[in-house]
Amino acid sequence: MxxxxxxxxxxxxxxxxxxxxxxxxxxxxxxxxxxxxxxxxxxxxxxxxxxxxxxxxxxxxxxxxxxxxQGNITVTGNDLDVAINGNGFYELTMPNGTMAYSRAGMFKLNNEGQVVTNIGGQLMGYPTDPAGTRLSFTAQPLSLPTGGPIPARATSSIAAEFNLDARAPVAATATPPTPLSKYGTSVVAYDPQGLEIPVGLAFEKTGVNQWNVYTSVNGSDPAASVPFTLAFNIDGTLSSTSVIPPLTLASPNDPAVTFPVELNLGSVTQFGIDFAVNNLEQDGYRPGELTSLKINEGGVITASYSNGQTRAAGQIALVNFRNVQGLQPTGNGNWQANYATGEPVHGAPGEGKFGSLRAGALEDxxxxxxxxxxxxxxxxxxxxxxxxxxxxxxxxxxxxxxxx
Structure with missing residues (x-):
């Protein structure tokens, strides 16, 4: 029957x-x-x-x-929620040392600054330099700089862009004489410990197309400094004959500690308009604490600090397989590779056939x-x-x- x-x-x-x-x-x-x-x-x-x-x-x-x-993508607003829009899987190192693969981008930071899943799987990524350029395709667990402040950086260069008024009279022949404080600007530099060093620049017209530059450090009188001369061409641009010496700054903590700072005035002009400072910047900064994290479509994690600096902390790695149907589900949103899947193919988000990432969102x-x-x-x-x-x-x- x-x-x-x-x-x-x-x-x-x-x-x-x-x-x-x-x-x-x-x-x-x-x-x-x-x-x-x-x-x-x-x-x-x-x-x-x-x-x-x-x-x-x-x-x-x-x-x-x-x-x-592909599942729908829902915006969550959480910085460490990341959705893959396209092909690819996150690569995870599980607590027992095995490798797992996932599409669930609900990541957290553990007490060591590592990016992990809810069950402790460590997200794998590529090392980058502070600008976000990938240094190698060797994946390693991503670790973010949450343990302490980034160190200070001493100022090594000050760049200024401003216009000196070509209509100004020669200071010594003006009636009354033009005070040294009429044309000037200032910027805050930093010593190797991140302490502030006020730096002032004062300008005095000494002749046709010629200006003296006086410097002030830590509130000193600029008139007491040894000036150097800026010469201008007839079209108002800075003459190549101008010699701009480096500044010597001293640490407020120990005046015996001095260091040179390059003064970049190559963009200074002398036109017949009012004196104006268009740009003034220096490359030093004080120590900074981590304040926030951002992840772009390419998977680069950018850390922002309280001193206004930003630097890349790594790039999220993605993998794919010749036969994704061979992946073995193991629970908790993870799969494991086996002989049927073939070896994992590593790549970066948005490159080749790999999908891009959407931070602050999750794939349903x-x-x-x-x-x-x-x-x-x-x-x-x-x-x-x-x-x-x-x-x-x-x-x-x-x-x-x-x-x-």
């Missing part, structure tokens, strides 16, 4: 309902990919059969596959609740139909046994 066909149908429909129920239960799980049951028929084959149709003996679940389509599951509910009703009817075939076979068997 054909109880076997109905029993195989019940088993297969039950497994299908389990898979559908698992999908529905994880409809709100970040990075979840829907699974589906794939069935195949089973036939009995007789030895030395020369022809004819072999009898079917039921159905089996040939495989449970995952659908790696790709499960369609409506489709799953319809599939569940279909599977339920299939289960009922297989149960009915067993019932019918039982009735036929009973009739045979009750023949008189």
């Amino acid at each position: 054909s109880f076997q066909q109905g029993l195989s149908g019940l088993n297969s429909s039950s497994k299908n309902l389990d898979i559908i129920g698992h999908n529905i239960a994880n409809a709100n799980t970040v990075g979840m990919k829907a699974s589906r049951a794939e069935f195949s028929e089973v036939y009995a084959s007789s030895l030395n059969a020369s022809g004819g149709t072999n009898a079917g003996i039921g159905v089996t679940v040939a495989a449970t596959t995952q659908v790696f389509t 599951s790709n499960i369609d609740i409506t489709s799953e509910l319809v599939s569940m009703m279909t599977a339920q009817r299939a289960y009922q139909a297989n149960a009915q075939t067993i019932k019918t076979q039982d009735q036929v068997f009973s009739t045979l046994l009750n023949l008189r």
